[in-house]
Amino acid sequence: MIGLAQLLPLLSESLWHGFAVFLRVAAITSMLPAFGEQTVPARIKLVLALAFTLIVTPAVAAIPIPVNFGDTTLIILTEIAAGLALGIGIRLFILALQTAGTIAANATSLSQVFGGAGVDPMPAMGYVLIIGGLALAVMTGLHVKAAELIILSYDFMPMGQFTAGSVLSEWGVAQVARAFTLAFTLAAPFIILSVLYNAALGAINKAMPQLMVAFVGAPVITAGGLFLLLVSSPLILSVWVQAMDRFLANPFAAVP
Template sequence: MPVSLALTAELTGWITLIMVIMARLSFVIFLMPGIGEQTVPVRVRIGLLLAFSTAIAAAGILRQPDVTGLPDFFVLLFLESTIGLFLGVLLRLSIWLLSMAGTLVAQVIGLSQMLGIALETEAQTMTANIFAMAGAALLLSMDYHISVFVRFTELYGEIPLGMITGIDPMFLIRSGFGAFGFAVLLAWPFVAVNLLYNLCLGFINKALPSLMVAFVGAPFIVGAGMLLLALSMSTILMVWMDRIPSLIGWL
């Protein structure tokens, strides 16, 4: 075989391997809390994707896939992308549940009309932004992203290339329902305060019908809610950190 043809075959094998790795890794990076936020430039995430994919390929963790043509190659890319989407969505659940909890908190303490920056695809409430940004900052400060990358390389031993049967869709569904229930649980103290506030407001309105209780109660519920948020924020994040591994499942 001519040297040029041998080099072309070897180069094609390396490009195929890197693209297959990128297919699984892309969703993980673009959905990872902290690194995958919309506020992080796309070029930074793409650069990280290219660098880490090349590093995995050069490390010899994987052999070059044995594909005989473009149809097999595209099927392999689709299977790896599906696996990556499964892993990425599980990672993102940890931030989505904080956003849901923050939105629920904003609804019950009267701050739902105060929107912050668009951390996701659209502007969120102020408390949802606080929860999401605090959670992402806490994860990055604990080297969470390094743990994700290390575990990602180990997963190739458990879920080989194209082995889509290695993922469990029902686990993703259970994690989604669990994340929603946990978000409601995190916001439950604020819901209880709001319930108590409305009960008291009803009794005061019955006792003093001429009093405009809404003008007195609205500032109170906002102030009490913000005070409770300031006092309970650290505890909420600690409880959330303990629950993350069981929701993600593969870390």
């Protein structure tokens, strides 16, 4: 009984420590690519959050048990806010890939192909890039990098402390800017193809006004877009996963 009485305070502290870590982990997991998709059942997400909690909890410093309701509320709010901020930062890379697919589809006249299917309506090119990107991210150890990110986040976002609003807003704007810059960079080959196609179409139309260049050029741009997707997808996905790896390694580094 004496040993049990000595063990109970330690057990209580460990449970509270795990609960505090779970708050941040669950918020990040809900936004994590592949693991936090809308098609993943809620029970699977809960199991994943608990698994990440078991991995992260021993690696972070212990926190004191709150003595009143105010301390508990502060822990809950700060941990959820920190987890959502980091989770949204990671989720922006999926937005970048989706935007790149939309830009590429619009540039190659393929935006209406299967545009309404799935949870998030987007062109078929977007689906191809996102599914390929998620598969590549998981194959390269996304779960390990995510666990390392969560552990690293306690150095930048200490438990029980709100990050300054000015710092968080500046960081968020930089992440959004990087996401759209990355999207345009990934879609650059398709934009160049579209410019060349329209320039050639204009020259042909000027030389032969009687020719219906739109009927002749439509199959060309469609076939060219599909061929370019086949050729450039490995490079696009490798650039994308490298950018996400840099973020996961140091989410608060200066945006290049």
